[in-house]
Amino acid sequence: MDFYLGLAQIIGVHTILGLSAYVVMLTGQLSLAQAGFFAIGAYVSGMLTVLAGFHILPAMLVGGLLAGVMACIVGFPALRVKGLMLVIATLAFGEFVRLFFFNFDYQISKGGIAVGPLGGEGFRQIRFFPENGWTSFDVMLFVWGVVIAVMAALWWMDRSRAGAVLRAVGEDELAAQSAGINLTVVKVAAMTAGGFIAGLGGGIYAHYTTHIEHLNFGVILATFAIAYPILGGLSNVFGTLLAVIFIQGVLVEGLRFMGDWRNLLFGALIVLAMNVRPRGLLDERSMALLKGLFTGRDHART
Amino acid sequence: MLELKSLSKHFGGVRAVDGLGLEVREGEIFGLIGPNGSGKSTTVNLICGVFPVTAGEIRFEGRDITHAQPHVCLAAGIARTFQNIRLFGHLSVWQNLWVAQNALADRKSAGFVKRWFSGSARARDETGALLEFAGLAAKADDLAGNLSFGEQRRLELARALAAKPKMLLLDEPAAGMNMEEVGQLRERLGALREDGKTILLVEHVMELVMGVTDRIAVLNFGQKIAEGTPDEIQNDPLVREAYLGTSGQGDA
Numbered sequence: 001m002d003f004y005l006g007l008a009q010i011i012g013v014h015t016i017l018g019l020s021a022y023v024v025m026l027t028g029q030l031s032l033a034q035a036g037f038f039a040i041g042a043y044v045s046g047m048l049t050v051l052a053g054f055h056i057l058p059a060m061l062v063g064g065l066l067a068g069v070m071a072c073i074v075g076f077p078a079l080r081v082k083g084l085m086l087v088i089a090t091l092a093f094g095e096f097v098r099l100f101f102f103n104f105d106y107q108i109s110k111g112g113i114a115v116g117p118l119g120g121e122g123f124r125q126i127r128f129f130p131e132n133g134w135t136s137f138d139v140m141l142f143v144w145g146v147v148i149a150v151m152a153a154l155w156w157m158d159r160s161r162a163g164a165v166l167r168a169v170g171e172d173e174l175a176a177q178s179a180g181i182n183l184t185v186v187k188v189a190a191m192t193a194g195g196f197i198a199g200l201g202g203g204i205y206a207h208y209t210t211h212i213e214h215l216n217f218g219v220i221l222a223t224f225a226i227a228y229p230i231l232g233g234l235s236n237v238f239g240t241l242l243a244v245i246f247i248q249g250v251l252v253e254g255l256r257f258m259g260d261w262r263n264l265l266f267g268a269l270i271v272l273a274m275n276v277r278p279r280g281l282l283d284e285r286s287m288a289l290l291k292g293l294f295t296g297r298d299h300a301r302t
Numbered sequence: 303m304l305e306l307k308s309l310s311k312h313f314g315g316v317r318a319v320d321g322l323g324l325e326v327r328e329g330e331i332f333g334l335i336g337p338n339g340s341g342k343s344t345t346v347n348l349i350c351g352v353f354p355v356t357a358g359e360i361r362f363e364g365r366d367i368t369h370a371q372p373h374v375c376l377a378a379g380i381a382r383t384f385q386n387i388r389l390f391g392h393l394s395v396w397q398n399l400w401v402a403q404n405a406l407a408d409r410k411s412a413g414f415v416k417r418w419f420s421g422s423a424r425a426r427d428e429t430g431a432l433l434e435f436a437g438l439a440a441k442a443d444d445l446a447g448n449l450s451f452g453e454q455r456r457l458e459l460a461r462a463l464a465a466k467p468k469m470l471l472l473d474e475p476a477a478g479m480n481m482e483e484v485g486q487l488r489e490r491l492g493a494l495r496e497d498g499k500t501i502l503l504v505e506h507v508m509e510l511v512m513g514v515t516d517r518i519a520v521l522n523f524g525q526k527i528a529e530g531t532p533d534e535i536q537n538d539p540l541v542r543e544a545y546l547g548t549s550g551q552g553d554a
Contacts (some may be wrong), residue, residue: 160419161400168390168401175388177372178350178381179402180465284392286443 005136009208011248012143016201017221018228018240023154024194025229026163027187028170030083033074033090034198034225036097037067039217041199042206043101043117049128049207050115051108056128060146060203064196071195075188094222095105102214126206139208146204150197151237158236166190167177167234198225231273233280235287242281246273303328303500304349304380309358311344311524318344320524321358326469330334331491331501333511333532334522337544342504343385345521346473349502350382356389362469383458385474385504391447394412395438395457399429399448402464429464435490436460452483459490468501476507488514512536520544 045063048054054062078089097280107116107264115124129139157163168176169186177183189194206212227247232239255262277283304326311319319341326332334342349360351372358502360368362378370378381402390398403425426442433439436456441449446457455475476484484507491501491514501527505511510516512532520528520535522544530536535541 157419159422161403161422161425162418164393164397164401165418167393168398171390171392174352174372175384175390176401178352178376178384178388179461180373180376181401182371182373230383 002136005140007253008140009143009248010138011244012140012147013201013205014224014228015147015223015241015244016204018232018244019150019154019199019237020194020196020198020201021225022194022229022232022237022240023166023190023197023232025226026166026170026234027190028173029079029190030087030226031078031090031191032087032195032219032222032226033071033078033093033097034194035217035219035222036094037071037195037198038202038205038221038225039097039101039212039214040067040070041202042212042217043104043123044199045203046123046126046206046212047116050110050123050126051106051240052139054206056142056203059128060200060218063203064199067199067202068192068196071198072188072192075191079184079187079191091219091222094217096217098214098217101217104107106127115198117164120190120214122211123206124211125208126212128207130210142202143208146200150200151241154237170234195296227270229280231270233277233282235280235282235284239282248283303363304502305359305361306345306349307359307361309345309348310356311341311348311353312356317347317474317524322521322524322526324519324526324529326500326502328500329495329498330515330516331495331503333515334502334504334521335506335511335518335519335535336510340521341524341546342521343473344524346382346471346502346504349375349471350380370517376465376467379468380471381462381465381469382471383455383462383473383475385477387451387454387458389446389449389454389458389461393446394441394443395446395449396426396429396433398457398461399464400425401430402461403428432460432464435463435493437486447504451478455479455487463494467499469502470494471502471504473504474506475503476510479507481509484510 017034020023020037021031021034041060041063044066045056045059048059048062049056074093078086078093080091101117102120105119107114107118115125140269165176165186168179169181169183173183199239224247228240228243231247232241232243251266255265260266273281306322306324307323309319310317320365323343334345336342344353348355349480351367351374355368362380365378366545367375367378374421390401393401429442430439433442438453438457438460441453446454449457461474474534476487479487488510491503494501503511503515515532517530518532518535519526520541527544528538530538
């Protein structure tokens with residue numbers, strides 16, 4: 001049972017991470033900085049609960065806001081470049097954050113034990129959940145409460161004019177500008193929202209693993225963050241959720257029995273999925289089909 | 303209403319637009335014609351802020367918009383269409399209009415939340431009149447990328463109108479259209495003039511230009527070689543020469 005609770009937590013946290021990349025990707029940008037924002041959220045909220053005695057909710061919120069502010073600051077220069085150049089620029093920022101925490105010591109003594117982040121050793125004993133008697137099940141519920149809140153907020157955003165504008169920028173920047181869209185504002189806003197969401201996810205991650213270190217937030221995590229929305233498709237937030245379940249649930253966990261062959265098959269399956277569904281697992285066609293199933297009408301003409 | 307003063311754009315050594323002066327008056331349909339490569343589209347892109355201006359000045363309603371970015375030009379009241387259609391193909395037809403429905407009229411009155419996060423049901427209804435005008439009411443929910451060529455041209459025109467501009471820059475709106483569609487476009491442009499819109503029409507299709515414009519300017523090699531009413535332009539020897547070649551050689 002604990003295995004499945006743990007898996008549900010991982011899927012939840014990675015969904016939040018994937019959604020943070022999803023928002024940015026709607027505007028046609030590919031950001032490898034999401035792991036960096038995730039790390040900021042993790043360290044900041046961990047320090048707030050461990051060192052300052054915060055409750056987890058305000059700690060996560062502060063971590064998220066700080067990550068959002070960083071994303072906003074990074075967004076202005078980074079979004080002046082496009083495509084591969086942006087990938088490199090955001091990757092550099094992500095590594096910058098990781099190396100910052102690799103070198104970052106801030107420990108205080110609490111009950112005779114030194115606590116707080118300690119460079120390469122990592123940040124141990126983020127024990128808000130056990131100290132307050134939360135069971136794995138409680139934590140799982142909490143994680144999914146946040147996941148659902150983030151998904152609901154993004155779902156609502158998607159269906160408002162803001163969602164249409166983000167997609168318009170993603171499709172054709174010149175046409176969007178000519179339709180009155182200020183590209184800088186829209187892209188930086190998306191980046192900021194993505195940073196905030198990633199920060200929230202990092203806050204949860206720090207607390208359920210209880211131990212974080214810089215290696216948790218490297219390029220692999222950044223790659224996963226963008227792989228989810230790419231694989232899931234940008235039709236709506238459920239694509240990202242579906243992709244996380246597919247990757248974390250089916251590929252990472254389900255193929256564990258294959259040992260070292262897993263990674264090979266893992267890559268092959270993703271390539272296959274992208275070939276079969278170039279616009280993601282949940283593309284416009286499958287959405288139209290689903291709509292048709294539920295409303296009994298034929299939306300699948302497209 | 304729109305004034306260009308000795309406007310120039312050089313791409314390296316190429317003088318795409320070279321000291322162009324124009325004035326488009328309020329409420330008129332002004333035609334801009336010229337052979338291929340004469341700088342018509344470049345002029346449109348300069349006015350809309352797509353390319354930086356090399357020299358000269360652009361004024362709209364007395365305001366200097368020489369160095370304004372495209373979205374600022376739209377906010378000032380100039381909307382455009384593109385020579386090669388640029389729609390948001392994966393958005394639905396009505397959403398294409400929704401995206402553009404922000405800048406002008408509603409900007410000051412409606413709050414931030416209403417402009418960005420208002421729900422979709424009412425917004426969809428509000429695009430109804432424009433879709434009717436473009437003859438796309440039945441296709442409101444289709445993806446823009448799935449429309450036929452003519453429908454896409456109409457949607458692009460509707461998107462330009464969705465921002466409630468004072469002036470429209472239409473870059474070859476009749477390209478690729480058959481005669482029936484050109485006739486419909488002509489009626490639409492007439493209706494827009496009735497509506498008080500000022501239009502700068504860049505076009506190759508002479509039936510449309512000669513039939514609908516009030517005044518015409520002719521460009522050749524980035525310079526204005528003639529300006530006048532359609533009748534004057536049709537009888538201008540310089541214009542004939544630009545289109546048909548030097549008169550000394552071509553009579554046989």
